[in-house]
Amino acid sequence: MDKKPHIIIFNPDEMRSDCLAHLGQNKAAKTPFLDEFARTEGVSFRNAFCQNTVCVPSRCSFFTGLYPHVGGHRTMQHLLRSHESSLFSELKDAGYYVWMNTRNDLIAGQIPGLMEKHATEIYYGEECPKPPGPEKKDFRGQMGDKNYYSHYEGRLLTDANGIHYSDDDGVVDAAIERIFHRVNDQPLCMFLGLMYPHTPYAVEEPYFSAIDRSLLPRRAAAGRDKPEMESALKNLMAMDSYTEQDWDELRACYLGMCMKVDEQFRRLCDALKEAEIYDDCAIFFLSDHGDYAGDFDLPEKSQNTFEDCLTKVPLLIKPPKGELVDAGISDSLVELVDFYATVMDYANTAPSHDHFGRTLKPVLRDRSIKLRDYVFCEGGRMPWETQADEYHPAAGSSGVIPKTSMYWPRQTAQLNADAHCKGTMIRDYFYKYVHRSNGRHEFYDLQSDPLEENNVYGESEHEAKTLELKLRLLDWYQQTCDVVPRDCDRRLSDRMMWAKIKQDCPPHLEKKVWEMIRDGKGMAYIRAQLTAGADE
Structure with a gap:
């Protein structure tokens, strides 16, 4: 198509892939609009994987097409800086009207004006009454109680009209307002970065009670030789007295949050249709990472563990009308870096830099196509990289994070450099290998152990496959270890250039030579021009 399509990016935070009902992994899940969207208009990727399991590194990856290790974006405190571009800045430069809300977890906030370089308009939120809180006011209880670090709030109260108007609702309404009242005729790029279903686990009716607890699948149990980080988190969270019913309530609440996200996405798509631009839109629905949501007896997430509940995410794409689409579910292995390329x-x-994403257009046209044999995810730190843990930057000058903080367990666990070691995952359709800098590697046979409960690294029957994945991991690191800038530097300054060439330059050509030097012309080019001038 000649006209650039509108680009609509709907990005819930911390949403697991199995929360999509149409994927059939969780009978309790309810996402009716997304299910129909995938069935009739777009492609839902069953095997889409993020490249880091926390917000900032994941987004710095999928909004640039680069893996976290390429630019050192492995932490919550290292965002895109002035020398780095993003999908948004590149689309803005290409003529798009880029609209976003402030939950981007992408662009360094301390650099004045940098956010505005990546967006035409930023929605900063509106002053509105604070919505009612949770039904149970003292939902955490006292320190030491089982809910204190659970992130579980439960049912949220509604106002007199039966509404709980959240910040996310405000973002969706602001986007709809811009859809109906365009500033100009530029193509739109809209980014809606939502908070849901990120913790705390809390949602209002009807979503809270809509999930049938009896349909929840079995939770993944903490099995053999699991990562040290998971043990550290469990010890610090002190949730041993959590019952199966407690976990079911937490999981159902999380699914209720995902159900609300589905409804918010429906509202946005309905607005695009009413504004008569839906057919002109390429629409992307994706999350940055998943959530334990009770698996392995844990809530929330971890920065250096790689089970599918954290790494496998929703990714649905609807192309603009006129583009071929083989609607339905694709089993193709894909990475979120492919989102950028697509x-x-x-x-x-054209991207302004080399990247590692692969356009998913071929799969959207034919769901049987497979683009990748392996997917990768990475996180953690080396012992000396205290700037890469979440404790020291958050503690600041005081050096201490109070135990009353909801994130105290996760931040404190990262002080254990062995538990917070660097880890890198490679996965194909049937096996997963995790290489760790502390030597405690992991291997999972996903056919016999789909919940990844038992680490069978070192067992002789998996020796050949383990070696294959190790070698493929080495290949990947070699191929992606850096990106060479496309623009070239000169080894000589202007004055150095002049010092080397002035003895060969007639006085009447000095001005011309200086113009060539300042224009970035090379030494060989300038000497050739001088020779040509001498021959004239």
């Missing part, structure tokens, strides 16, 4: 492809915009 958006740029539909926007008919």
Whole structure:
């Protein structure tokens, strides 16, 4: 198509892949609009994987097409800086009107004006009455109680009209307002970065009670030789007295949050249809990472563990009308870096830097196509990288995070450099290998152990496959270890250039030579021009 399509990016935070009902992994899940969206208009990727399991590193990856290790974006405190571009800045430069809300977890906030370089308009939120809180006011209880670090709040109260108007609702309404009242005729790039279903686990009716607890699948249990980080988190969270019913309530609440996200996405799509631009839109629905949500007796997430509940995420894409689409579910292994490549492809915009994403257009046209044999995810730190844990930056000058903080267990666990070691996952359709800098590697046979409960690294029957994945991991690191900038530097300054060439330059050509030097012309080019001038 000649006209650039509108790009709509709907990005819930911390949403697991199995929360999508149409994927059939969780009978309790309810996502009716997304189910129909995938069935009739787009492609839902069953095997889409993030490249880091926390917000900032994941987004710095999928909004640039680069893996976290390429630019050192492995922490919550290292965001894109002035020398780095993003999908948004590149689309803005290509003529798009880029609208976003402030939950981007992408662009360094301390650099004045940097956010505005990546967006045409930023929605900062509106002053509105604070919605009612949780039904149970003292939901955490006292320190030491089982709920204190659970992140579980439960049912949220509603106002007199039966509404709980959240910040996410405000973001969706602001986006709808811009859809109906365009500033100009530029193609839109809209990014809605939602909070849900990120913790705390809390949602209002009807979503809270809509999930049938009896349909919840079995939770993954803490099995053999699991990562040290998971043990550290459990010890610090002190949730040993959590019953199966407690976990079911937490999981059902989380699924209720995902159900609300589904409804918010429906509202946005309905607005695009009413504004008569839906057919002109390439629409992307994706999450940055998943959530334990009770698996392995844990809530929330971890920065260096790689079970599917954290790494496998929703990714649904609807192309603009006129583009071929083989609607339904694709089993193809894909990475979120492919999101970047696909958006740029539909926007008919050349990336400003080399990257590692692969456009998913071929799969959208034919779901049987497989683009990748392996997917990768990485996180953690080396012992000396205290700037890469979440404790020291959050503690600041005081050096201490109070135990009353909901995130105290996760931040404190990262002080254990052995538990917070660097880890890298490689996965194919049937096996997963995790290489750790502390030597405690992991291997899972996903056919016999789909919940990844038992680490069978070192067992002789898996020796050949383990070696294969180790070698493929080495290949991947070699191929992706860096990105060489496309623009070239000169080894000589202007004055150095002049010092080397002035003895060969006639006085009447000095001005011309200086113009060539300042224009970035090389030594060989300038000497050739001098020779040509001498021959004239």
